Amino acid sequence: MLFKAFSPQDARRILNKIEFHYTPKHASWLNMVEIEIGNMNKQCLDLRIASTEELKADLAAWEWRRNTKGSGIN
Secondary structure, three states: OHHHHOOHHHHHHHHHHOOOOOOOOOOOHHHHHHHHHHHHHHHOOOOOOOOHHHHHHHHHHHHHHHHHHOOOOO
C-alpha cells in the first residue's frame, strides 16, 4: 500500500521506520488486559468511592494483593 500511495523512495523510507510485532490471533495480550480490568472492576471498583485519593489507595492495595499472591490469567 505504501508503494501505491508514495514514490518508491518515500515508501522505502517510511517502511524502514515501521517496526512490526507479531500478535497472536487468539488470546492476545489485549485479551489478558481486558480480563484483568474485569477482575479489578469486580474485586475493587464495585463500591462507592468518595474521592480520587481513596480510589488511588484502593487500586494500589488491590494491585499489591494481586502481585503478592502472584495472581495470573489462564
